[in-house]
Amino acid sequence: MLHTVNKSPFESSSLKTCLSLAKSGSDVLLIEDGVYGALSGSAHTALLTEALGQVRVYALGPDLKARGLSEDKLIPGIKVVGYDGFVELACANDKIQNWL
Amino acid sequence: MSEAKKFMYINRHAPCGTVYGVEGLEVVLISAAFEQDICMAFIGDGVFQLKQNQDTADTGMKNFSPAYRALGDYEVNRLYVEHESLEERGLTEDDLMPLTWEDEDDDWAEKPSIYIVDRAQLSDLIEEQDIILNF
Numbered sequence: 001m002l003h004t005v006n007k008s009p010f011e012s013s014s015l016k017t018c019l020s021l022a023k024s025g026s027d028v029l030l031i032e033d034g035v036y037g038a039l040s041g042s043a044h045t046a047l048l049t050e051a052l053g054q055v056r057v058y059a060l061g062p063d064l065k066a067r068g069l070s071e072d073k074l075i076p077g078i079k080v081v082g083y084d085g086f087v088e089l090a091c092a093n094d095k096i097q098n099w100l
Numbered sequence: 101m102s103e104a105k106k107f108m109y110i111n112r113h114a115p116c117g118t119v120y121g122v123e124g125l126e127v128v129l130i131s132a133a134f135e136q137d138i139c140m141a142f143i144g145d146g147v148f149q150l151k152q153n154q155d156t157a158d159t160g161m162k163n164f165s166p167a168y169r170a171l172g173d174y175e176v177n178r179l180y181v182e183h184e185s186l187e188e189r190g191l192t193e194d195d196l197m198p199l200t201w202e203d204e205d206d207d208w209a210e211k212p213s214i215y216i217v218d219r220a221q222l223s224d225l226i227e228e229q230d231i232i233l234n235f
Contacts, residue, residue, distance in 0.1 A: 008114055008145050010189065033117035036148065041190030062158035066116050068151035068165075073190070 002027045002093035003055075005034035006100065009044040014099040016044075019051040027089055029081070030059040035067060040075045052077045060086060105230040106137045111146035113235065115165060116156065121149050122164045124235025129167070132174035139178035140171075141222060147185045150196040150214070165197070172201030177213045184219050 003022050009015040015030075015037045022028060028051070030037050037044055038059040048057065052075070061080045064071075071080055081089070090096060109128050113120035132138055142149060149165070156163040171177070179199060186192060199213040217225065226232065 006117075008117070010145050011114075033114050033145075036114065036145070036189070039190045043188040045190065063116070066154060066156040066159045066161060066163070067114070067148060068154040068195075070153070 002029060002089050002096045004029045004031055004096065004098045005037065006032040006098070008033040009037040009047075016047060018097075018099040019047060019055070022051075022055050024054045026055045027093060028055050028057045029086065029089055030057065030063075030078075031086070032060075032063055035059045035063045035069060038064070038074045038078050039069065040073060045075055048075055049077075058085065058089065104135060104137045106228060107131065107139070108226065108229040108232045109138070109140045110226075110232060110234045111140060111142050111149055112144045114145040114148040115151075115154065116159075116161060120235045121146075124233075125164060125167055127233070127235070128176060129170065129174060132171075132176050138176050139180060139225070140176065141180045141182070141225065142185070143182045143222070144185050145189075147181055147189060147191065147196075150179070150181065150199070151191070152195065152197045168197060168199055172199065172213055175201070177201035177211070179214050180217050180222060180225060181214055182219060182222050183216050186216070 003018050005015050005018050007014040057078045058081050059078050061082050111124055115121045154163055154165040193216050200210045201213050202208045203211050
């Protein structure tokens with residue numbers, strides 16, 4: 001299953017809830033303000049780093065760029081994808097859960 | 101004319117996901133024309149407003165972050181950024197736009213507008229204000 005998170009982890013519990021319920025082997029895509037969850041050295045870095053052992057985490061490149069977040073600021077292991085990658089993830093998974 | 105009041109605009113939202121940031125910035129720029137004593141505070145996700153190198157071209161959205169550079173020309177030259185909020189987000193002052201203003205009383209010397217303050221200092225600053233507006 002593909003999970004998407006579009007809220008900042010500093011403002012909402014969406015990311016935490018998503019990671020606590022996503023099954024091992026799932027894809028988690030961070031979009032919009034959700035990409036702030038990909039920041040290394042933040043209060044939520046440990047949560048996401050731990051999850052990387054269970055799920056694949058992606059962040060949407062255009063949303064990172066819009067917020068001034070370069071790839072070197074991200075937690076290692078998070079894959080940056082474009083809109084085409086978003087479509088591929090949506091097609092590759094049978095279901096999508098949007099944690100709004 | 102009555103004495104200038106002390107205004108603080110508090111910004112607590114990230115720049116792109118909601119319109120709080122851009123709307124707040126517009127209100128600050130408009131109110132700056134009324135010659136009041138204006139400062140801004142950036143708390144929580146509000147610190148992301150000042151992140152440098154924002155480039156919204158690929159998202160089809162308008163990038164309003166360069167408008168922060170105009171604040172100095174409107175004598176809005178005290179932007180307080182909470183240190184703890186930066187730290188929680190893995191950011192430092194170097195991640196922020198280098199905003200400046202020109203001091204006409206000091207031969208137009210260019211001076212920084214951003215002040216990194218800790219939570220206790222910010223608490224005192226909030227207490228000093230006459231009017232506080234939130235975005």
